[in-house]
Amino acid sequence: xxxxxxxxxxxxxxxxxxxxxxxxxxxxxxxxxxxxxxxxxxxxxxxxxxxxxxxxxxxxxxxxxxxxxxxxxxxxxxxxxxxxxxxxxxxxxxxxxxxxxxxxxxxxxxxxxxxxxxxxxxxxxxxxxxxxxxxxxxxxxxxxxxxxxxxxxxxxxxxxxxxxxxxxxxxxxxxxxxxxxxxxxxxxxxxxxxxxxxxxxxxxxxxxxxxxxxxxxxxxxxxxxxxxxxxxxxxxxx
Ligand code: S3P
Numbered sequence: 001x002x003x004x005x006x007x008x009x010x011x012x013x014x015x016x017x018x019x020x021x022x023x024x025x026x027x028x029x030x031x032x033x034x035x036x037x038x039x040x041x042x043x044x045x046x047x048x049x050x051x052x053x054x055x056x057x058x059x060x061x062x063x064x065x066x067x068x069x070x071x072x073x074x075x076x077x078x079x080x081x082x083x084x085x086x087x088x089x090x091x092x093x094x095x096x097x098x099x100x101x102x103x104x105x106x107x108x109x110x111x112x113x114x115x116x117x118x119x120x121x122x123x124x125x126x127x128x129x130x131x132x133x134x135x136x137x138x139x140x141x142x143x144x145x146x147x148x149x150x151x152x153x154x155x156x157x158x159x160x161x162x163x164x165x166x167x168x169x170x171x172x173x174x175x176x177x178x179x180x181x182x183x184x185x186x187x188x189x190x191x192x193x194x195x196x197x198x199x200x201x202x203x204x205x206x207x208x209x210x211x212x213x214x215x216x217x218x219x220x221x222x223x224x225x226x227x228x229x230x231x232x233x234x235x236x237x238x
Contacts, residue, residue, distance in 0.1 A: 029170035
């Protein structure tokens, strides 16, 4: 990944996606390639509180955890070269998305079918994730469906995060985020010459059908199954 030109503009790359999709694993690869440390919002909350996310949710409730999570997002730098991994529920609050956008964040949705995530997360790992642990299979499927729509609606990029190694996924994240970042740099230069600047939403490149979970070709699941996607590759690091 090191050879890829990441542009002169600070590139705040923000990974989102469902629990177990590999945000931390891929985020660490990404951070290494960018020559920075990963900023993981769950870890930021944990180090601030001195206890695990699970314990915070159990002892103080999800609402308080979400407040800490929002504060962590509020501490991220603006327009600096940074790799960020969000907790899977962070984009459930619109103010978090707004805060990331204000910082020039490029939102990258790492997507994988729920079946793959279920296989990846061993019991101990689901226990560390209070929201996963308390949902039954039906509840989890519903949450996944709802969240998938929200991720898709917020993302600048949708990247397939199953059936291939984390390094390859991180490389694709850098390549495609760089295209967006460099596009923004061009737009900023144009603006200083009196031209119209596109905002980050307008600057979003059209997603290719291959990467879009709700492409015209049909639902995510069928496109993945036909691609023969298996569990593995970018599993969770916890
Ligand atoms: C959550 C996901 C977790 C963590 C918390 C809540 C969620 O992070 O923030 O347990 O609501 O999906 P990961 O997505 O890294 O597991």
